[in-house]
Amino acid sequence: MLLAASLCAHAAGAAARKPPNVVVILADDLGYGDLAADGQGKIPTPAMDRLASQGVRMTSAYSAASTCTPSRYALMTGEYPWRLQGTGILPGNASLIISPSRVTLPRVFKEAGYATAAIGKWHLGLGAGTPDFNERIVPGINEVGFDYSFNMPATADRMPTVYMENGRVVNLSPGDPITVSYTHKVGDWPTGADHPELMRMKSNEGHLGTIVNGIARIGWMTGGKAALWTDQTMSDTYMKHALDFIREHKDRPFFLYYAATEPHVPRDPNPRFAGKSGVGARGDAVVQFDSEVAALMDELKRDGLDGNTLVILSSDNGPAVADGYADGALPTETKMGHHANGIYRAGKYSDYEGGIRMPFIARWPGHIKPGTVIDQPVSLTDMVATAAALTDRKLGPADAPDSFDILPTLTRGAPSQPFLLFGNPDRKYGEQASAIREGDWKLIVHVSHDEHRNPANGTPDPQGQPQLFDLSTDPREDHDVAGQHPGVVAHLTQELDAASKAGFTRPGAEAVPRMQN
Template structure:
């Protein structure tokens, strides 16, 4: 390894070679937004003008990927530049799970903080809080968390909108907590006298379809049990407004210093609760309306940049943590009202799936001063952002599994990474060039709850994505040499070098 000074010198030289000044950086991270849910990627039933505008003045990647078909693993990879399947515990976390990022780990916000950036997160965290083996006291300062892995400022929901605790946490402290009404959270048993979705359906305004039958908050049954903290509980329909308010405050506070804002929005994850302003914005019910609301959020962020005169100097990455799902636990008519809308676009599968729609997601990069509008077929993954942005800002930081694709990220060259291992519910598959290879795995071919094809099969599967986006034609038996080559590439990535 090069000495630190030599690495820093090399990084600065590489940054200078790109010929760019350090931009403000915003990563807008959607939750369960599919490849086909955005106008720029073919959606027609829901209008997404602000998302589309980012694509129109930037790069629309057609082969942009999350590492995983579920939320926590993808977020871990984005933050660390590491494959989530390499560590234990990078799976969908409960709301009271401990932090799965080491406080000494290099992360995207830490790299940018060390490069002189003011860093902040506003939105969904879902990477755990507190120390392993210790219960979280929600009535005291909650640590470690985002502020311990590189963020100077944080305003988050701990996990997801459908999990308790249903409160916001600013810099480790629950917002609006009444000390006389302490918060208690348990993911194993209910508290005496507390209503639940399964026992008290008369109190429910959004019935559950599967898995969301515990504590009722705001008439919505959640995952997990919660008591207390009534003054601090969020109003679901106001979450988007709150995140936009805090995010724009962060942007406006000091636009002279370069800043990094990580804005992981909660839409269109369940429960879908758009503000009344957006109810009826589409003819697809709450899911479509939540996407319209999310598009408004994107527009408000861009408006704040325009008002400050810094839009041209801001690099925005817009993407999603995994593919789409319609019925993910609540009866909100998402399946019935979808009609001819295809959330995954032409792709097969969706959230939880090893097929391409599980991890191929909208992936847009916009930086008006530096990027010429274009469409790119480069294979790129969210864990490549850490080393790629490091190169752009002149940092010497590398990443365990992410690749420096700064030139592709800026539209300077058409090539991306050659291979990528994607993951769904602890199973992995390979994307290499135009090929997708899925190893044998156990499990149902289709999820009973969501109706999504999982990609599980008893034999290897091989698909040519250049000719078959829908992965309808398995070529494993007719292309044995190609399959063997991909199996060897896959093994070289997933198996330890000293094995």
């Protein structure tokens, strides 16, 4: 359909051409203003700038939530995360929150004959109950559609601090079993609370658990000493496996999900990037991420694949400049005039634009015009339906109920969905969105204290009162105009409530049966 027509339009003998490879590169806490290509950042990002010049830069791209687990859940399932309980920020020993029976982003590609791989951060849970890290954990990443996986279970600041490959901890010694807890200390390893003198970087009360590599984390762990990762070589480790996957599958279509850890805390980049940004530790982490983008693109070119690969780069949520560790990021970026969220308000944890408006670049030679800038709203939730369109798959009624095909948007700027919904499940508003954008109107139904967890987010607003913004004239969301437009507030509230209760937004879809999850 769309893929076949596009190939016919751009090359002779398109029917015999290999389907395009797809690479999704997802940063962790990268802000809209962190990219020089967006005209905001002070950090040098030549690889991302080059990617933008060769493809399309979407200026109204959003995550479904402003924190990592829920936004990644939406990316993988095409379903808004607040529709399902248990999709908030997960501990490192949580069970898998994606049903293995569901249609997922990797499964769409896998069932179309693609080789599929997930490399990097996961943070969507593992196993059917509390995972035992001393055994192969199923169901896990492979069971939701990835042929190959090499990942950290959760985040760089959470236990366990080990890599996993296809469901097993890498380099685990049977005589040194792993124990992980998020309720109490286990074992006799030093913690940040008891031994602050052993910490290389100071952290707050939420990051005073077990110390690994001189960094205290969230949670407690003991055992698995031979399996512990080294923070400063993490990106190199992930990149090796990503490049190996590309080389090994260069003769067949593949889907690579590369989920980097930068610039999430703790920021401990490889020494070769120290000071390279001129904007402090967080900036150095962004430079390190940019080098990973360069390495992936160089490998695609070296293997003769870059001309037939759709590359999409984005972030899971907005920036957290100060988030648990005293690495000097906030004062340094303030001094240097770098605004990680660009012109937008707030950051991670917030429904304001700084928390949910993402950098988003797509490159596909012959299909996406180089140097294009498009302002149509799109969402990371749309990736499943887009993959289905790319592979000529028809989604069932309960498949990816909130996902829209955005290939026409990326290739020619066509509108996609009528409105976008947002919300973090951690806020306990029930299975309902907390914000909506329709056209240039943006309504935030609930403004909670969570909007201001990031010290860079500014002065708190009155809690509990809906706020309305006209993004065409007030992209910074400085002026709440709810009082001047009660009819718009009523309309958007009705749209939000109706879509929340229906359990779907895509026409022809239906609510996901909850017994599947």
